[in-house]
Amino acid sequence: MSLTAIRSTDQIKVEARQAQKDGGPYRCPGCGEGLTLKKGRVVTHHFAHRPPLTCAWGLGESAEHLEAKMAIHDALRADPAVTEVRLEAPVGDVAVADVLARIRGQWVAIEVQRSDLTAEQVARRTANCHALGVHVLWVALACPGLAGDRYSPRTWEKWLHFACYGRVYYWSHGQVVVPYHFDEHTLYVEPRHWFDRGDLRYGGGYERRSSRWRTPLQGRPAVISSHFQARRCPARRTKTMAVPACSLYIDRHPAWWTAAATV
Template sequence: MLCAKRKLTGEIVTAYLASKAHAPFVCPDCRDEVILKTGKRTVNHFAHVNPLACLYAENESEEHRRCKIEIFLALQKEPHVRKVALERPLGTNRPDVSAEINGVPVAIEVQISSLSPKTIQQRTMEYARNGMYVLWLLQWTPDLNAPRYTPRLWEKWIHAAYFGHVYYWLEGLNVVSYHFNPHFKSIPKRSWYSPKGKKITAGGYSRRSKRYRTAIRGRTFNLASDFGPRNRDWWEGKDITIPAAKLYVDRQRNSVATEFYEI
């Protein structure tokens, strides 16, 4: 958690700027006590004294905190960006970073841990009800450079929702888009003889992998200048359902046929 409330004043403070002299702090959700954690090796953050009691006391990774704070600080420097906030409560959602970018209300969610497609779907619907345009980001990983990549189910959900693209965060406001192509495995041709002496031949073709995809790197985009709002319709594929949604997508994104993104 990067934000907390000062118990004495009720003011919301960011761990990045807070001092231990301003303690005690409480969680904005459950109002239990939280402690400011600082250190050279960690991004300043708040931790629940009793983590089991709160829904938001999930174990947040250091890389997730670093990513959130970097996007937050970079957005604050942009001229056409207002109301930049960390972990702002919004209905049942609490977007990692939210802001008004070129007049558009935007929620940015950085997903690093695993998430069920059902959860991501519900949160996306909640954003649409609140009139927020959501951008689901993932952290870039060198695995994307490998000849084959294994997207997780919710990553495929994002791919389908964003018209055949997933955006990976690089640094500051820079994200890179990837498209997943089907991955084919070649089955070598081989022959053998059955017990009755009949020659049997099999293989010699390519089979589409269920598990793997080929990740194709696309352009790098700036979150503050290259994205815009986009409403999309409900869509249902084989394993994936995308609700009607308000999405924040790069402006290059044209409508594409569904068979292009359902892979």
């Protein structure tokens, strides 16, 4: 699914919400195949490929994904600090940014995370933007699990958390995102005893750090055009993750999860 298509009659890129059913034919900006205009009442108006689906353009996008990128685009377009905004715009030869915007002179690619993207794909798209001098802001879709006292981040969330210095952004509305920090989560191991060849042994009764769970700590909601700054970041790695040199768009709020921030 995509929000834009090329109109065959004049080769102009049009948005689904402005396009008319009889104004086509429309074709895919990625593969050139014909697209069908879908104007429903529930789902955001969009273009869809006809089966069989062989094109990667707009693959894996959900109704929530379309809604988020349309809302981010519209909010940025109405913002005086933003001089250019493009929906589903190519960045280099290989990637398409969900929203590409020029915010106070900086080019920023806003990528709304698809649930099926891997950490490797996120890393590759981030590196691709860096090579072109475009800053990237990854925005995840709101996740109900974050409201609980423990959360098991997916692999790409862990990658973004590491890349963005302990923050992952979740879309709220318009150009407002809510940052989360994933803190360590401790589990209490119940005390117990058992017999080992006639000897009584004791165990448990202590806390241990969970490898699966994290404690989600919500930060202050942040507005993309006013609370973020462009940052060039060096390559970093842990035992399990590698972040290439990258240009990120990161919020300017001080860390809200450290001891200093809570007193």
